[in-house]
Amino acid sequence: MKYRILAIAGILSLCWVLVVGSLKSSWAMQKMADFRADLGIPSTLLAQTQWYTPPGIPVVGCQTRPKWNPPQPNIETTFQKGSLTISRFRQTALSSAVNALPERSANNRVGDRNYTPREEITLANPTNFGERYYQDVNGQPVNNDPIIVIHETVIPAWQTVRFFQTYNPRDSDQASYHTLIKQDGTIFYLVPPDKRAFGAGNSVFNGESVKTNRLYASSVNNFAYHIAFETPPDGRNNGNVHSGYTDLQYESLAWLISKTGVPDSRISYHKAVDRSGSRKDPRSFNTQKFQQLLSLYPKSQEIVIGCPAPFAQPSAQPSLNPSF
Ligand SMILES: [Zn+2]
Incomplete structure (x- = not known):
């Protein structure tokens, strides 16, 4: 018992x-x-992306419409295996066609400018950028022509790049520019031009604004190409002015923008498109100097902002399709 x-x-x-x-x-x-x-991370994704490194070339092209309930993180940007080259950001094969363009004026002859900046690829983490869309979140078609939005980083360039390369699962933390211009004039390519960088939150350009996330205000991001200047050391604060940007930065900016084919009337600034009232960048920007330099460069369409046909081969006659 x-x-x-x-x-x-x-x-x-x-x-x-x-x-x-x-x-x-x-x-x-x-x-x-x-x-x-x-x-907000699906379990399968967490396993894959905690130490995520982009494996290759992002697929070219736009998506039809943003999801009503956007995924967190934004993982719609897909990648194909292969190596990332400058031509993913600028169709370098088109450079030779540029010099064949006619002269702009008697004083400023196109092609006179003998300047080539250093270019580097510093791809942002794919959580920090997304697709451009043909329709807004409500299914309304959008076909804005591209605009340029100029920023400044406030923090040093290396810190900016490190932040953009960080995996940011929450929509509210996600941020990026397409390109960043260091004080020495080096151009960092962070986001391919057919992708949507998250450069401006609540924003509008001449009444144009597109809502791609039902949780956030509409913005210019769907049709904007965002470029930022690295801020000089004396501007790494919340002041209203600083000592300004280097000649090499202005030169690289003019060189870069001339290759987007965007007309001067559609070049803007973060402080101009911002609706939140909290943005004042780029501070101490010399518009006259920039416009004078820009007039010296021939315009080309090496940088296609929008949605080119998937894997289109660059041709002698570049075709810009800004209908996104
Ligand atoms: Zn800004």
Whole structure:
């Protein structure tokens, strides 16, 4: 009898261990799932992207319409295996066609400017940029022509790049420019021009603004190409002015913008398109100097802002399709 009680007690305690053990492990798994849900990260994605490095070339092209409930993080930007080259950001094959363009005026002959900046690829983490869309979040067609929006970083260039290359699962943390121009004139390519960089929040350009996320205000991001100047050391604060930008920065900016084919009337500034009232960049920007330099460069369409046909080969006659 005594042994039978002991045996039953033993079996019961073994069962207890097994039951509690399995409960505990399922509790732990549930907690992990909750944690992922808090971050808005699907479990499969968390496993893949915690140390995510872009494997190759982003697919070229626009999406039809943003999702009504946007995924967090934004992972619609897909990648294809292969190596990323400058031509993913600027169709370098078109450079030779530029010099064949006619002279602009007697004083400022196109092609006179003998300047070539250093270019580097510093691709942003794909959570920090997305697709451009042919329709807004409500399904209304959008076909704005491209605009340029000029910014300044306030923080040093390396810190900006590091931030953009960080995996940012929450929509509210996501940010990027297409390009960044360092104080020495080097151009960093962060986001391909057919993709939507998250450069301006609540914003509008001459009444044009597109809503691509139902949780956030409409913005110019769907049709904007964002370029930022690295701020000089004396401007890394909240002041209203600083010592300004280097000659090499202005030169690189003019060189870059001339290759977008965007007319001067559609070049703007973050402080001009901002509707939040909190943006004043780029501070201490010399518009006259910039416009004078810009007039010296021939306009081309090496940088296609919008939605080119998938994997279109650059031709001698570049075709710009800004209908996104
Ligand atoms: Zn800005």
